[in-house]
Structure formats: structure tokens, C-alpha cells
Amino acid sequence: MGTQMNKFFKTAALALALVGLAACSSTGDTEDTTPTVAQQTGESDAARAARMEQERLERERQEQERRDQASLNTTVFYFDFDVAEFQPQDRETLIVHARNLASNPNRRIRLEGHADERGTREYNLALGERRANSIRDFLIVNGASRNQLETVSYGEERPAVRGQTDDAYRQNRRVEIQPAG
Amino acid sequence: MKQHSLMKHLPVQVFALVLVVLATVSGRASAAELNIEITRGVDNPIPIAVVPFNWQGDGSLDEDLAQVIANNLEQVGEFRPLSRTNMLSMPSEEREVHYRDWRILAQQYLVVGKVDQVPGGQSVQVQWEFFDINRERKMLGEVLTGSTTQLRDIAHAISDVIYEEITGRRGAFSTKILYISSEGSSQEDLLYRLHVSDYDGRRAQVLLESREPIMSPAWSPDGSQIAYVSFETDLPRIYIQNLTTGERRQVTDFSGINSSPVWSPDSSHLAMVLSKDGSPDIYVLNLATDELTRMTDHPRADTEPSWTLDSSSVIFTSDRTGQPQIYMQDINAPGFPERLTFDCFYCAKGQFLPDGVNMVHVRRDTRQDRNYSIAILNTETSRVITLTDTALDESPSVAPNGSMIMYGTTANGRGVLDAVSIDGRVKFRLPSAQGDVREPAWSPYLN
Numbered sequence: 001m002g003t004q005m006n007k008f009f010k011t012a013a014l015a016l017a018l019v020g021l022a023a024c025s026s027t028g029d030t031e032d033t034t035p036t037v038a039q040q041t042g043e044s045d046a047a048r049a050a051r052m053e054q055e056r057l058e059r060e061r062q063e064q065e066r067r068d069q070a071s072l073n074t075t076v077f078y079f080d081f082d083v084a085e086f087q088p089q090d091r092e093t094l095i096v097h098a099r100n101l102a103s104n105p106n107r108r109i110r111l112e113g114h115a116d117e118r119g120t121r122e123y124n125l126a127l128g129e130r131r132a133n134s135i136r137d138f139l140i141v142n143g144a145s146r147n148q149l150e151t152v153s154y155g156e157e158r159p160a161v162r163g164q165t166d167d168a169y170r171q172n173r174r175v176e177i178q179p180a181g
Numbered sequence: 182m183k184q185h186s187l188m189k190h191l192p193v194q195v196f197a198l199v200l201v202v203l204a205t206v207s208g209r210a211s212a213a214e215l216n217i218e219i220t221r222g223v224d225n226p227i228p229i230a231v232v233p234f235n236w237q238g239d240g241s242l243d244e245d246l247a248q249v250i251a252n253n254l255e256q257v258g259e260f261r262p263l264s265r266t267n268m269l270s271m272p273s274e275e276r277e278v279h280y281r282d283w284r285i286l287a288q289q290y291l292v293v294g295k296v297d298q299v300p301g302g303q304s305v306q307v308q309w310e311f312f313d314i315n316r317e318r319k320m321l322g323e324v325l326t327g328s329t330t331q332l333r334d335i336a337h338a339i340s341d342v343i344y345e346e347i348t349g350r351r352g353a354f355s356t357k358i359l360y361i362s363s364e365g366s367s368q369e370d371l372l373y374r375l376h377v378s379d380y381d382g383r384r385a386q387v388l389l390e391s392r393e394p395i396m397s398p399a400w401s402p403d404g405s406q407i408a409y410v411s412f413e414t415d416l417p418r419i420y421i422q423n424l425t426t427g428e429r430r431q432v433t434d435f436s437g438i439n440s441s442p443v444w445s446p447d448s449s450h451l452a453m454v455l456s457k458d459g460s461p462d463i464y465v466l467n468l469a470t471d472e473l474t475r476m477t478d479h480p481r482a483d484t485e486p487s488w489t490l491d492s493s494s495v496i497f498t499s500d501r502t503g504q505p506q507i508y509m510q511d512i513n514a515p516g517f518p519e520r521l522t523f524d525c526f527y528c529a530k531g532q533f534l535p536d537g538v539n540m541v542h543v544r545r546d547t548r549q550d551r552n553y554s555i556a557i558l559n560t561e562t563s564r565v566i567t568l569t570d571t572a573l574d575e576s577p578s579v580a581p582n583g584s585m586i587m588y589g590t591t592a593n594g595r596g597v598l599d600a601v602s603i604d605g606r607v608k609f610r611l612p613s614a615q616g617d618v619r620e621p622a623w624s625p626y627l628n
Contacts, residue, residue: 119545
């Protein structure tokens with residue numbers, strides 16, 4: 001806290017000194033006017049504030065777009081062992097997918113559910129379907145239309161990664177979003 | 182001495198047609214054959230000598246009949262065939278047999294035989310005889326005729342007779358298995374195949390090849406047809422294929438999961454799993470009327486149906502209480518199924534043995550116990566015998582004589598097929614040369 005206050009006062013002092021310097025120079029040399037941006041374009045303070053706000057919103061919009069695109073580029077969602085509900089941290093990403101579907105009614109996607117290899121194959125087929133359905137239902141609640149969504153379970157038949165490690169299993173318990181054919 | 186024509190004696194099944202789903206896939210003639218290795222045997226196997234059969238003909242025979250017979254008997258674990266290098270004599274018929282030669286070697290039984298070329302054809306005549314050394318008596322003798330392509334069939338038929346003579350139980354050496362393989366380095370280039378082979382993995386043929394998964398192969402009770410799940414349309418759908426004609430038809434096209442086809446033992450119905458009404462449930466299709474009846478109705482998963490021997494009920498896996506357990510449902514009174522398993526964290530894929538009392542299943546005892554094992558539950562006494570101790574055992578399938586269970590497991594990172602005797606004492610492995618193999622389905626008796 002103390003150092004922060006210190007820093008603040010130092011910065012403020014430096015700013016005042018600079019303002020003072022500028023004032024001196026402008027009064028001393030009249031023909032060399034110090035053009036400010038406002039004077040040059042004839043922009044009023046209000047217009048300038050509005051423009052800055054506009055720019056800020058545009059930056060935010062671009063930032064949001066960038067984040068949405070990143071969300072839309074996230075097409076694989078992972079699941080805990082023997083669990084059919086997607087992980088809470090994927091909520092925001094899935095909401096972006098749902099909104100994108102809502103604003104693109106002609107877009108159709110396929111949700112492919114997968115399980116790791118532990119346990120019986122046909123039970124894992126059921127588990128993969130439940131995972132795909134959990135994401136499908138969330139997308140519908142958040143604006144996607146039922147007929148935009150197709151689900152299929154591959155159970156443990158199409159592992160993303162080979163091997164019997166916990167890491168391989170984690171990568172195989174997933175739902176993949178694919179464009180629907 | 183009995184005289185048989187092999188044409189009558191053995192099943193002449195033609196597994197000729199290989200269906201290739203993707204035209205871009207080059208059909209290789211046959212997948213790698215499986216070999217058998219014995220991983221654990223019985224304590225006191227029965228000593229038996231199988232003398233090399235004497236061949237009277239041109240060139241050499243493609244198959245060593247005596248070796249096939251010895252392998253068969255050794256694979257079930259109850260027998261210990263004598264090594265050829267230890268034999269003191271090599272008789273091929275009764276008049277050459279000296280009992281003393283075999284008593285010295287502590288043999289209980291002796292098999293001898295000879296193979297003759299039938300003049301002017303591709304046929305052979307096999308004469309074989311079977312002796313009890315202690316009683317110094319010939320027990321059996323038979324002459325079989327068949328084509329040179331049927332030599333393994335002849336050896337399996339002889340093995341069946343010997344096995345039944347000694348144990349009193351019908352042999353299952355003339356049976357076949359279906360299994361699935363997948364091969365490829367990444368998710369994108371996997372190639373799935375459905376194979377049929379002899380029970381020992383030999384003479385494998387590809388029945389179906391696809392870039393999309395194939396699952397859940399099953400035999401019709403007479404062995405003439407098979408059913409399976411193929412994702413070839415991008416969705417899991419059930420198909421039935423005639424093994425003789427190769428004719429094939431899609432049986433289901435419902436939304437969601439269409440899986441786990443299983444014929445009732447009386448051939449009248451096909452049980453299956455459909456999730457068209459929201460979650461996977463058990464359905465039964467009447468094959469005569471095409472009438473589909475829903476057997477279970479629960480928002481959780483009901484799957485892996487299998488029939489009781491009298492075709493009156495289906496047993497199935499359900500996680501309605503949270504974790505998978507096995508239940509039984511009378512098909513004539515759909516309603517509340519009876520729960521069969523209780524004391525396990527994960528009990529699934531139940532199937533009754535031919536005695537109708539014992540049920541083989543996949544079992545994980547506790548959440549802490551990470552192994553999925555093959556186990557047998559006696560449904561009358563509730564006693565459980567765990568047969569395997571590997572980690573990822575699944576898809577148990579029972580030999581028609583109930584003597585062995587074949588199942589899929591993982592060894593050195595690859596899917597392999599193992600078989601275990603019903604008492605858990607004998608095991609053999611059918612490793613594949615390439616890819617992962619899984620989901621064995623043991624045929625009914627085919628002869």
C-alpha cells in the first residue's frame with residue numbers, strides 16, 4: 001500500500017511539472033503555437049469523448065469477437081471418469097457455440113461422444129451418447145435449435161489417443177463438435 | 182471300423198464373400214492368423230501321445246494332422262501331449278502298436294493314423310485309431326474322407342471325438358469365432374474388420390472391412406447367419422449377414438444408438454438396444470412378424486442384452502442405481518426387472534453358461550480396485566469366482582460346451598483375445614500379428 005501511494009505521488013508530481021513546462025513554452029514563443037489535437041481538428045470535448053468511447057467499444061467488440069472465435073475454435077470438450085456432464089469451465093465456451101448456432105440457423109453440427117476404454121464396450125457406447133446429449137441439451141437451452149444438432153456415440157471405438165495411461169484416458173473421454181454432413 | 186464321408190460329417194460352410202464398405206480400401210486376402218500360447222495349465226494333465234500320421238501320397242500334406250490334434254488337446258489344458266522327440270516308435274495302425282513303448286513313457290492314451298490319397302482326385306482318406314494304454318485296448322477307429330482343403334476340419338473332428346471319449350463332454354474344436362480388429366496409427370486412418378476363423382484363430386477370413394467402427398458380432402443359433410453393428414453410414418446400425426450366401430441386410434434405422442443384436446436361443450427374436458426414445462433401452466424384435474417390443478423403460482442406460490436358455494427372459498446391464506449392474510426381464514411381462522448382481526462396483530455384460538445357473542460377466546469389485554475381470558456368478562448360491570486377473574478384460578463369450586470362455590483383454594498395449602477354462606485354471610492366448618483384436622463371439626456347434 002505504502003509503495004503504491006508513493007508511486008502515485010511521484011507520477012502526479014511529474015505530470016504537474018510537465019504541464020508547467022508546456023505552459024511556459026507556449027507563453028514564451030507565440031508564433032510557434034503548440035497545436036493540440038482538439039484545436040487542429042476543431043473537435044469539441046464532447047465529440048472527442050464520444051469518439052474515444054466509440055473506439056473503446058470497437059476494441060471491445062473486436063476483443064469479444066476474437067474470444068468468441070477462440071471459443072468456436074474449441075471443439076473438443078473433456079469429461080471426468082464415468083461422468084456424463086461436461087466440465088463447468090466449458091460453460092462460457094458452449095454458450096458462445098449456442099449463440100453462434102442461434103444467429104446462423106442454417107448451420108448444423110454433429111456432437112460425437114466418446115468414452116475411454118475402461119469398462120464394457122456397449123455400456124461405453126451408452127456413456128458416449130449421454131455425454132453428447134448433455135452438450136446438446138445445454139446448447140438448446142442457450143438458443144440453438146434441436147434440428148441444428150445431430151448426436152452420435154462412438155463409445156470407446158475411436159480413441160483420440162492410444163495407450164492405457166490416465167492421460168490417454170482423459171483425452172479419450174470427450175465430445176467433439178463436427179460440422180454435420 | 183466306421184466309414185464316413187466328410188461331406189456329411191462336417192459343416193461345409195462357405196465364408197466366401199468379403200464385403201468391402203469403402204471402395205478405396207484395398208482388400209487384403211486375410212488378416213494375420215492368431216497363434217495360441219498356454220499361459221497357465223492344470224496341475225495333473227492327462228498324458229496322451231499323438232503320433233505323426235503316416236502320409237501315403239505325392240509331395241507333402243499342407244497340414245500336420247497329428248500336430249493340430251495335439252495342439253487342440255493341449256490348448257484346453259486338461260491334456261499334456263507327448264513330445265515327438267520322446268517317442269520310441271511311430272506306429273500308424275493297430276498292428277504296429279506296442280503298448281509297452283507307451284507304458285514306459287507313462288502315457289495314458291495313444292492316437293495313431295494314416296492318410297491316403299484317393300486315386301484321381303483332390304480327396305484324402307484318413308484312418309485313425311485311439312488306444313487306452315493301461316487297458317491295452319483299442320477304444321475307437323474311424324475312416325474319414327474329405328478334400329485336401331478340409332484337413333484341419335478332419336483334425337478338429339478327430340479331436341472332438343477323442344475329447345468326448347475321455348472327458349464325457351462334447352468337444353468344441355470344430356467351432357468358429359467372430360472377432361473385430363482395428364488397425365491404424367491415428368483416429369483418422371483406423372481400419373476396422375470383422376473376421377471369422379476357427380476357434381483357435383486359424384484360417385481367419387475377413388467378412389467386412391470399413392473405415393468406420395464395427396461392433397458386437399453375434400451368431401444365429403444355427404450358425405448360418407451373423408448380426409453386428411456397423412457405423413458405415415456414420416451412424417450405428419444393425420446388420421444381418423448370411424454366411425453362406427453373403428447376402429446382407431440392414432435391420433434397423435432408428436435415431437440414436439442401434440446396437441447389441443443377440444438372437445434368442447429359439448431363433449424367434451432378436452434382442453437389441455435402441456435409444457430412439459431418449460435413452461438406451463432393451464427392445465425385442467420378433468423375427469417372424471417384424472414386431473418390435475420395448476422391454477425396458479428407464480431414463481438411465483439399459484444395454485448389453487443376453488438371453489436365458491429358455492428364451493423367456495433377457496438379462497441386461499443398467500446403471501439405474503448409479504453404477505452398472507445386471508438385471509433380468511421376462512419378455513412376456515415387461516415391467517420391473519429383477520436385479521441379479523449386488524456386491525460389485527461395476528457388473529456388466531452378463532451371459533448364462535449352458536447350465537443356465539452360472540452367469541459369466543465383467544466385474545470390477547470396488548471403486549478402488551481398478552481391474553475389470555471376467556467372473557462367474559452362481560445365481561442360486563450367489564457365489565462368485567473371478568477367472569482373470571488382467572486389468573481390461575471384457576466381452577466374454579462362452580464355448581458351446583461351456584468348457585472355455587474367450588474374452589478381449591489388453592497385453593503390452595494391444596488388444597488381444599484370451600480364453601480361460603471355466604474353473605479358471607487353464608488359459609491360452611490368441612495374439613494377433615498386427616492391430617488390436619477384440620469382441621470374440623464363439624459360434625454354436627456347427628455340425
